Amino acid sequence: MSSTPIYEVRPATLNDAQAVADIHASASQAAYKGLVPDEHLGSLPAIKRLSLWREAIEYGDPQVVVALEGDKVVGFAGFDRSRDKGTPATTGEIWAIYAAPAHWSQGVGLALWDGAREGLLEEGCTNVTAWVPLRNERALRFFELAGFKRELSTAKTVPMGAIKVEEIRLKRALA
Template sequence: MLLITPATPEDARAVAEIHISAWRAAYRGVFPDAYLAAQSLAEREAWWAEVIAGGKTAVLLAKSADTLRGWLSFGACRDTDAPSSQAELWAMYVAPDIWSRGIGRTLWHHAQQTMHAQGFTHCSLWVLAHNARAIRFYTAAGFQLDVCPPKSIERGGQCFEARRYLCVLAT
């Protein structure tokens, strides 16, 4: 059984472990190998502990058998053109060895209900144009490509195009 709970700073290490392993799996062949290999668990753990403790973003955990399987982070949209009623899915990652088992979908449904309860009516996210797997997932979840121009994201000394997707939050 999958349990969805809010993260605490004590969860930061497990969140960081999935973050790094999912990046290495999802972005192999996209981001430079040296960049992916250089990801520091200690730095990522410290960053997530601060983010979780700060409360600017909600971090939801998907656990089964007391083991973290995936997580999702969301908050108010950071885009300057976004209305106050728009949330943003900041990040979502599932342990790569259990991709395509419904964990991401369960996290998204729970987050969607939470966003709606917080008064948000829409949600946006940014996804790399090269990330076909993520685009398929988000499109199936109800997101549609936005008409706004893409933005450039730098990783490992290289620039990548990211596109914004939007969805109406279900009630």
């Protein structure tokens, strides 16, 4: 008998917005601790973060799925078509994927990736990309274990609040 938790993944509803915003705040603070100065962690006000996720869920831009353990939201993923200029309409993008820190390394990310992949396939996407900070080893390892490959020529510096972060695009086929 397996002791690995099984997570239900479903489309997010407006009732999930607060949990998504809370997980986004706590997971990004934990993930970026030591990568960005502490004063920049959590610099997005809670009300603004909640508003952004409510709008995304309501309008499907990006599409949002949540992972549930019982009836509790323990992670989420945002995905849609690629935002990169010049990419084919068949290229999707993982815009965000976060699990509550207490659930890291327990299969939540994999369940969310499976849900996002299914959604992108339903949209007719054949490839998917994700932008990841170069210093976020946990995220890079997750995506590489999920079959993504780094596109070395894509490294760029992007603003993250008042600081700048080096990111790289990762890509893989969906089928």
